[in-house]
Amino acid sequence: MWVFQESPPTHRGIEQIIISEEPVIMVVPHDGFDWESGPPINYEDILFRLPLLTHNHPEYWEELLSHIQAQYVVKTMRVSQVSTTKHFIEEGLGFSFLPELAVRRELAEGRLLRVDEHPFTLPATRTYLLTPQHPSAIMRQFCHFSIQLLGIE
Template structure:
């Protein structure tokens, strides 16, 4: 049953004249006749009694009249609701972030953005940095924040931060004034060394540690938040980027040990995107202007 059949029926029922109905609907009279005939065939009943130029509703037509009005109203309301939805549909922004960066201020910046931009639906994915190009190129994400620079020409890649590594050890029973000076050699002899949680620097760091501390015992852990938990529990030591231990440093929950045995690398953070929407551009500027340390 088509909308044009219903409209032709309602106007013809009101005017009791197919020609007049055609004028009102800006159609030809044969079109009105065809519409009414198709509707009658569809319903399997005769809706009008034809008497030369005049027509009038049959009992079945009178019975169908309120139903036809209700059908047309529902159709028009549904069309308007769909149009309103399309006009006010929220923008969607999918952001992928490296597991290491979950420990930084970046998720908080994304949360603040979501509070201030309620017309944008945010989706946050946590994936390793080497998977971000594929997510952006497939359209599954519009923005990525990771530890690797993209070499794909279709992707814009911006370096936004470098965080120095710091040697992190468990707290002891002494305070800063009464405690003894902590030596890196003693730490590597006493504690196992947690590694492999920072893919971009772990290989080089392992070689350097082994060359300077051949007696060091290593334990491979892939997630930085587990490394932090183990250090807090007094189970080992590790090198961690400053920007993922900012809260623990403020709260005095770690020992940050001066280290001069070799030059420590920095952990670089990159922002990646392809086509920047207005919403993504706002978030990009917020992240780039923020102090991550």
């Protein structure tokens, strides 16, 4: 069996293949302006005005939140899923730091905005393909096909 997940496996007898590594980006609600002609997004205004939606991804939140809270007083709200986080941001209920791959469509459609000008050092996230330690030839072929289909290679 092949399993895609966003954090490394913790079970014995399981191998992992990193199939993608994506940067984490700051994502905010669309501000109503055409992003090319509107005013630049002020990250400090966002930090003070909106809650930070946290813990929607298993890899990076503890360290990132610690760094942010060392510099700023921010309101936070725990959200357990990336899809819920995106919906909340689209509705103007907060902002977050999400894997770029997870918000690619919303950014392209103008439903969310990316903030590149900020003082935070952001991590990358990985997506893993988990396999049995000794996969069969057919399983290896399926793995190769799946990675090609996803456009990751």
